[in-house]
Amino acid sequence: EEILRQSLKCFRGILHDANFGELFFGGFTPKSLDNLFVSVQTLNSRSLTELTTPDFYDYIIVDEFHHAAAPTYQSLLEYYKPKILLGLTATPERMDGKDILDYFDNRIAAEIRLPEAIDRKLLCPFQYFGIADEVDLSDVKWSRGGYDSTALSNIFTGNDMRTMLIIKQLNRYVTDVQKITGLGFCVSKEHAEYMSVKFNNAGIPSMFLTSDSNKEDRRTANSRLIGGEIKFIFTVDLYNEGVDIPEIDTILFLRPTESLTIFLQQLGRGLRLSEGKECLTVLDFIGQANKKYNFEQKLSALLSNTSKSVQSEIKNGFVSLPKGCYIQLERQAAEYVLENIKRSIGNKSAIINRISTFAEDTGLELTLSNFLEYYHLDISNIYATKTSFARLCVLAGAKENFIEPLEDIITKALPRLCSIDSHRWIELIADFLPEIEQYTISDFSDEEVRMWQMLQFTIWQKSYEDCGFSDLLDGFKQIKNSSVMLAEILVVLYYSYEEIDFVDEPVDLGFDCPLDLHCSYTRDQILVAMDFMKPNTVREGTKYLMDKKVDIHFVTLNKSEKDYSPSTMYNDYSINDTLFHWQSQSTINPDSNTGQRYINHRETGDKELLFVREFKSNKLGASPYTFLGLVDFVSSEGSKPMNIVWKLKKTIPAKYLKKTNKLVVG
Numbered sequence: 001e002e003i004l005r006q007s008l009k010c011f012r013g014i015l016h017d018a019n020f021g022e023l024f025f026g027g028f029t030p031k032s033l034d035n036l037f038v039s040v041q042t043l044n045s046r047s048l049t050e051l052t053t054p055d056f057y058d059y060i061i062v063d064e065f066h067h068a069a070a071p072t073y074q075s076l077l078e079y080y081k082p083k084i085l086l087g088l089t090a091t092p093e094r095m096d097g098k099d100i101l102d103y104f105d106n107r108i109a110a111e112i113r114l115p116e117a118i119d120r121k122l123l124c125p126f127q128y129f130g131i132a133d134e135v136d137l138s139d140v141k142w143s144r145g146g147y148d149s150t151a152l153s154n155i156f157t158g159n160d161m162r163t164m165l166i167i168k169q170l171n172r173y174v175t176d177v178q179k180i181t182g183l184g185f186c187v188s189k190e191h192a193e194y195m196s197v198k199f200n201n202a203g204i205p206s207m208f209l210t211s212d213s214n215k216e217d218r219r220t221a222n223s224r225l226i227g228g229e230i231k232f233i234f235t236v237d238l239y240n241e242g243v244d245i246p247e248i249d250t251i252l253f254l255r256p257t258e259s260l261t262i263f264l265q266q267l268g269r270g271l272r273l274s275e276g277k278e279c280l281t282v283l284d285f286i287g288q289a290n291k292k293y294n295f296e297q298k299l300s301a302l303l304s305n306t307s308k309s310v311q312s313e314i315k316n317g318f319v320s321l322p323k324g325c326y327i328q329l330e331r332q333a334a335e336y337v338l339e340n341i342k343r344s345i346g347n348k349s350a351i352i353n354r355i356s357t358f359a360e361d362t363g364l365e366l367t368l369s370n371f372l373e374y375y376h377l378d379i380s381n382i383y384a385t386k387t388s389f390a391r392l393c394v395l396a397g398a399k400e401n402f403i404e405p406l407e408d409i410i411t412k413a414l415p416r417l418c419s420i421d422s423h424r425w426i427e428l429i430a431d432f433l434p435e436i437e438q439y440t441i442s443d444f445s446d447e448e449v450r451m452w453q454m455l456q457f458t459i460w461q462k463s464y465e466d467c468g469f470s471d472l473l474d475g476f477k478q479i480k481n482s483s484v485m486l487a488e489i490l491v492v493l494y495y496s497y498e499e500i501d502f503v504d505e506p507v508d509l510g511f512d513c514p515l516d517l518h519c520s521y522t523r524d525q526i527l528v529a530m531d532f533m534k535p536n537t538v539r540e541g542t543k544y545l546m547d548k549k550v551d552i553h554f555v556t557l558n559k560s561e562k563d564y565s566p567s568t569m570y571n572d573y574s575i576n577d578t579l580f581h582w583q584s585q586s587t588i589n590p591d592s593n594t595g596q597r598y599i600n601h602r603e604t605g606d607k608e609l610l611f612v613r614e615f616k617s618n619k620l621g622a623s624p625y626t627f628l629g630l631v632d633f634v635s636s637e638g639s640k641p642m643n644i645v646w647k648l649k650k651t652i653p654a655k656y657l658k659k660t661n662k663l664v665v666g
Contacts, residue, residue: 001025002222003063003244004037011037024048040072049079058083065089066261068100077103090268106498114264114271115304118322123271125324126280128302131169132332133287135162137256142290145361146258153188156255163198166254166285170204174250174281177204181225182250184234185257185266192234195254199232206232237262246274253284260297260376279324286333292354292361295337297376302327309619311341348385348392355396366398368491379495383415384619389491390484404482410489413459415620418492420458422519423504425451426497430490436476447512450529452476454514457524463533502653507629509550509607517650520624526552526611540585544597549605551597553582554625555612571643572612577651580610580631582644589639598644599633608632610646612656626656 004023012020022030024038024046033052042048057080065087067073077085087103101108117123135155141148156162171177186192189210196208207230209221224230226247234254248270257263270280289295296310303313303320313320314334318327329337342350354375355366364370368389372379382389388411393399420426428451432439441449452472460467460475469475479486504516515521515529527535530545530552543552555572571583588594601608611625631646 006244008037043076044072049075054079054081061086063088065100068103114301115322118325124273124277124279126282127326128282129173130284130286130329130333132330133285136288138288138290140290142292149187152255153191156187157191157194167202169283173283180231180250181247182232183248183269184232184252184254186234186236187255189236192236195234205230206234208234209238210236246272249277250281256289256293260301263298264301286336288336289340293340296341311338314338348387351385352392352396355393355398369495379418380620383418388414388488390488402484404485406479406482407485410485416458416522417489418496419520419624420496421500422516426493429455430493433476436473437480441472447514451514453528454525457528515627517627517629518653520626522624551608553610556616558615574652574657577657578648580646580648582646584642586641588642590636590642595642599636601633628652
């Protein structure tokens with residue numbers, strides 16, 4: 001009810017119309033149905049659909065849209081046909097694994113994740129303390145994706161030693177306990193009541209709130225907390241959503257939270273901005289966990305740069321947090337988390353264990369996309385095992401065994417295939433590979449032939465002639481004899497296609513080039529796309545192709561001394577979204593033929609192409625390069641090397657700019 005009141009107030013303020021809209025819930029009955037702020041329960045109980053036509057409303061906003069599949073929402077979503085349907089949610093990953101994007105033609109209008117929201121000062125920063133909990137949960141019963149709640153409640157409720165630890169650590173990490181406005185999330189009603197009693201006994205005024213609480217307690221709890229009469233409300237799931245108390249500055253996670261959705265909802269209770277509130281303090285009590293418990297996804301959701309593993313972040317002190325945020329894990333807690341990650345999903349045997357019970361744990365069909373989405377994994381987690389998903393399923397006893405001639409070759413190629421993110425390249429492969437035996441090379445354009453060349457090198461890493469194939473399509477026709485692996489290639493490409501979150505476009509290089517702006521490609525794919533069929537002979541950072549009149553600049557932003565010699569530790573970074581500072585090879589001076597070509601490329605008709613990657617390698621091997629497009633010479637300083645400023649013809653998207661503007665090596 002409070003959220004609806006706040007929404008109505010907000011709309012009236014923005015529209016400068018104090019008469020706009022009416023509330024429709026509980027005892028409120030609107031005089032007009034034109035502009036309603038209504039609860040979904042009232043919509044159903046008062047049969048709003050019987051009072052209006054399907055096209056009555058032009059614009060419908062549904063908050064907490066991750067509940068869309070629930071029966072209470074179906075009458076709204078199935079009956080009404082508005083011109084605009086806007087769904088709002090802070091947790092788009094539904095707990096039941098179902099996809100809410102089907103309601104929006106699989107299109108997200110706008111998305112801002114937790115780290116970005118904090119960076120943009122839409123939410124307050126947090127300080128997160130992971131505290132070692134002596135309670136061992138490794139043998140607690142686990143079913144249907146979580147701990148047995150009754151077993152957890154029995155362990156936590158009445159555990160006075162643990163409660164003493166919680167109060168001691170609260171006094172340690174919080175400046176003044178008597179100035180706290182806090183929430184404690186518990187495992188059961190009994191646990192919440194127990195924690196409230198123990199905190200009151202310790203001189204910390206508190207109350208518990210559950211679905212059994214009387215109406216008066218539920219009505220006054222928020223005002224008592226904000227007014228300082230009590231310091232904590234202990235609850236189970238009542239405060240996961242639909243509650244707005246910006247003053248909350250402390251959260252206690254007193255139970256393991258299996259669901260990432262619930263974890264973010266509960267954390268979000270304390271992230272609202274409020275006058276005088278500097279940050280949210282979070283105390284998370286971390287004990288030995290079941291091997292199926294996922295610490296990694298919780299910590300990953302708090303990080304700004306997900307290209308680094310959580311293990312790396314723990315060891316390096318969490319360097320990728322949003323501005324003003326801080327995570328500290330006590331030594332024992334860090335060891336628990338690292339060991340859990342290693343056992344849960346961080347290696348091949350752990351993934352096999354998850355696959356073996358996936359259908360039982362989730363109720364979902366075992367597919368690559370379902371597995372990745374349910375466990376919030378990047379596809380690289382699968383192929384870092386150097387095993388296909390199909391073979392992992394066999395090893396888990398979840399699929400029948402298979403024997404195929406190209407399994408080894410395709411398995412080695414899958415890490416390279418899963419980095420393909422060009423719409424038109426994926427579309428070509430998906431459209432023609434399943435029926436490739438029906439086609440000859442003459443059926444394809446020059447641009448498409450180059451795409452097949454790129455795929456040839458992606459899978460076999462050498463030309464079709466060196467493979468002994470009769471023509472460019474021969475190898476792909478042989479893949480038809482490995483149907484399981486062919487199916488996995490297509491599944492990987494379909495999954496990657498849906499994950500593309502940028503607009504790609506062709507780049508005019510004077511010939512039918514298949515490389516698209518802002519897509520990622522390996523060195524071999526880039527060179528073969530330019531008809532250079534000996535890509536493994538290229539070692540230097542720039543390759544000039546005389547027949548195409550093209551300079552290809554391969555840039556690695558973050559260089560380590562073990563990978564690069566002093567003469568190749570170039571200082572490369574973006575100055576802004578259109579200017580890029582690049583350092584030439586250490587032998588190039590402005591008067592050399594190469595230096596003159598860089599400076600006068602527009603007059604000579606040469607084209608300069610910029611391909612950039614953040615690191616030399618990732619967990620799958622060599623990192624691909626992102627194509628930033630054509631660049632023009634602006635200025636140059638120095639000699640051997642030359643320090644050149646290039647101007648990009650297309651601006652660098654914000655998602656890449658964060659990576660390219662780091663001055664990490666010079």
